[in-house]
Amino acid sequence: MQIDPNYLKSVVTSLNNTTASEAQLTNELSSGLSITSLASNPSAVGQSTLYSSAISRDDSYVQAATTSTSVAQVTDSALGEVVSQLTNAISLGIEGANDPLSSSNRSTVATQIASIQEQVLSLANTSYLGQYVFAGSKGTVQPYTQNIATTPVTTTYNGDTALQYTTTPTGQKIQTNLPGSTVFGTGSSSVFTALNQLVADLNGGASSATIQADTATISNGLATVTTQRNVIDNSLSQLQSTSSYTQTTETQLEALQTTLISTNTASVATQLSSLETQGQALESVVATLEKNSLFDYLH
Numbered sequence: 001m002q003i004d005p006n007y008l009k010s011v012v013t014s015l016n017n018t019t020a021s022e023a024q025l026t027n028e029l030s031s032g033l034s035i036t037s038l039a040s041n042p043s044a045v046g047q048s049t050l051y052s053s054a055i056s057r058d059d060s061y062v063q064a065a066t067t068s069t070s071v072a073q074v075t076d077s078a079l080g081e082v083v084s085q086l087t088n089a090i091s092l093g094i095e096g097a098n099d100p101l102s103s104s105n106r107s108t109v110a111t112q113i114a115s116i117q118e119q120v121l122s123l124a125n126t127s128y129l130g131q132y133v134f135a136g137s138k139g140t141v142q143p144y145t146q147n148i149a150t151t152p153v154t155t156t157y158n159g160d161t162a163l164q165y166t167t168t169p170t171g172q173k174i175q176t177n178l179p180g181s182t183v184f185g186t187g188s189s190s191v192f193t194a195l196n197q198l199v200a201d202l203n204g205g206a207s208s209a210t211i212q213a214d215t216a217t218i219s220n221g222l223a224t225v226t227t228q229r230n231v232i233d234n235s236l237s238q239l240q241s242t243s244s245y246t247q248t249t250e251t252q253l254e255a256l257q258t259t260l261i262s263t264n265t266a267s268v269a270t271q272l273s274s275l276e277t278q279g280q281a282l283e284s285v286v287a288t289l290e291k292n293s294l295f296d297y298l299h
Helices: 005-031 042-096 103-124 180-184 191-204 208-261 265-298
Strands: 144-147 154-157 165-167 173-175
Touching: 042 103, 042 165, 042 191, 042 208, 103 144, 103 180, 103 191, 154 180, 154 191, 173 208, 180 208, 191 208
Parallel strands: none
Antiparallel strands: 144 154, 165 173
């Protein structure tokens, strides 16, 4: 029987295609991935790439938010102590303005307030991971320095007024710092100026009215500190909520990507079994056709 060479070629081509498909499915089973190359599923590869980009963006934000949250917590803790110290200073200032208070007692009060001023100064120079939290954008510069050679003592701010933000994946900007000048004031309205002046006035025998005015300035400073603390507390709350939301979104995207690129083991195994059967049948046909063709040639 004469074998049509085109038919034989067609059968061999089918066998080669089946063998290639078997190899592809075997690779999917061994790797656990349904996408082994761009050509295998361009649409799925494109979608997976979009997922990867979104996951990377979310992960970057979560890491940034974690750091910013830590800084905000340190800032809030420092300001909480500042509020406590200034509240004590105000109480002492009221006591120091009391007319019957002796010169010796005023001196004692002045010493206590000077100690408070030093503690507030230390808190204003709080640092975290090598960065001063109240220095604005000048994180490596100690925000406050002091000259004790003057009377009253002079406290100078060396930072700047720059605000810093963390931007969420949706574009929301969250303030993550508080410049010292915004928190503690500047010039004559500065908390430090008021504390230093109160110490000097108590030691210098100033009038009760003067001491009351110094104390009132400290009270105004306390109000500003409290307001700014509310700002960072609000930022802290936003950082925590957006970070939690982003982590959830990231987990969902990872699950979608896994579903998209993972092999459906049962389905692939069934397809592979079917192809193996088909391949065996084609191999048998090819062998038979080649045998018959050789027989015709010999006869």
